[in-house]
Amino acid sequence: xxxxxxxxxxxxxxxxxxxxxxxxxxxxxxxxxxxxxxxxxxxxxxxxxxxxxxxxxxxxxxxxxxxxxxxxxxxxxxxxxxxxxxxxxxxxxxxxxxxxxxxxxxxxxxxxxxxxxxxxxxxxxxxxxxxxxxxxxxxxxxxxxxxxxxxxxxxxxxxxxxxxxxxxxxxxxxxxxxxxxxxxxxxxxxxxxxxxxxxxxxxxxxxxxxxxxxxxxxxxxxxxxxxxxxxxxxxxxxxxxxxxxxxxxxxxxxxxxxxxxxxxxxxxxxxxxxxxxxxxxxxxxxxxxxxxxxxxxxxxxxxxxxxxxxxx
Numbered sequence: 627x628x629x630x631x632x633x634x635x636x637x638x639x640x641x642x643x644x645x646x647x648x649x650x651x652x653x654x655x656x657x658x659x660x661x662x663x664x665x666x667x668x669x670x671x672x673x674x675x676x677x678x679x680x681x682x683x684x685x686x687x688x689x690x691x692x693x694x695x696x697x698x699x700x701x702x703x704x705x706x707x708x709x710x711x712x713x714x715x716x717x718x719x720x721x722x723x724x725x726x727x728x729x730x731x732x733x734x735x736x737x738x739x740x741x742x743x744x745x746x747x748x749x750x751x752x753x754x755x756x757x758x759x760x761x762x763x764x765x766x767x768x769x770x771x772x773x774x775x776x777x778x779x780x781x782x783x784x785x786x787x788x789x790x791x792x793x794x795x796x797x798x799x800x801x802x803x804x805x806x807x808x809x810x811x812x813x814x815x816x817x818x819x820x821x822x823x824x825x826x827x828x829x830x831x832x833x834x835x836x837x838x839x840x841x842x843x844x845x846x847x848x849x850x851x852x853x854x855x856x857x858x859x860x861x862x863x864x865x866x867x868x869x870x871x872x873x874x875x876x877x878x879x880x881x882x883x884x885x886x887x888x889x890x891x892x893x894x895x896x897x898x899x900x901x902x903x904x905x906x907x908x909x910x911x912x913x914x915x916x917x918x919x920x921x922x923x924x925x926x927x928x929x930x931x932x933x934x935x936x937x938x
Contacts, residue, residue: 633695772806802830815902
């Protein structure tokens with residue numbers, strides 16, 4: 627199957643592309659700067675911009691299924707408008723090219739729970755992608771645990787830097803995190819099941835925790851579980867500014883993530899488990915793997931450049 631991956635340089639896309647290649651698919655990646663793409667060999671690289679519709683046409687040529695892994699949280703306050711425009715450009719190009727399927731990774735959350743702007747935008751993107759002729763498969767996930775995940779990085783830094791943490795009531799909100807390996811296994815797996823076309827599924831790991839429990843479990847693996855004191859007056863918006871002060875997570879990213887923490891994000895429909903077989907990764911194992919990968923990345927970055935040698 628010829629498969630297009632947008633967002634191939636992002637956290638999820640970097641893990642998905644090798645898996646698709648290993649499964650024998652013909653993979654096309656759509657990136658803004660082909661010279662800087664350092665993904666695995668074997669993928670066809672097409673350069674373009676999701677906001678310039680004409681550049682999508684070469685990427686869509688001959689494609690059977692297209693993954694939409696783009697979001698605009700880094701764009702700041704206008705991310706909803708940018709998400710809307712990007713999704714419309716994508717689905718129009720896919721429809722014009724005769725693409726049969728679109729696969730989208732959205733966010734868990736019940737519509738009746740007054741979704742945050744971030745989750746509301748994810749849901750609007752779903753509706754836009756479903757409006758075209760390609761059959762849409764949506765997978766909805768909560769926090770994705772892995773080295774490079776913005777939401778997990780926020781949790782890790784909080785657990786690392788604060789021995790005592792004053793937090794809003796969202797620390798008692800329930801969440802069903804999922805390992806990045808499980809996410810991409812589901813994303814790749816739906817291609818093998820035509821019955822998933824046109825369907826929406828919820829995906830999660832085997833464990834459900836409050837955010838307080840997640841912070842404490844991550845802290846325990848780091849050797850210093852924080853003491854958490856919830857207070858009713860610290861709103862999610864105020865806590866997003868606080869997170870900007872105590873972590874390296876960009877405030878423009880932290881704010882929509884934090885405002886979404888008021889919404890419980892637990893799988894209520896696990897039909898996907900009967901369709902795509904995935905060996906679910908326990909939360910503690912996923913955290914251990916993510917921390918190990920982060921340490922490896924930091925150690926590699928700290929290695930000195932080798933001394934130049936003179937040929938003899």
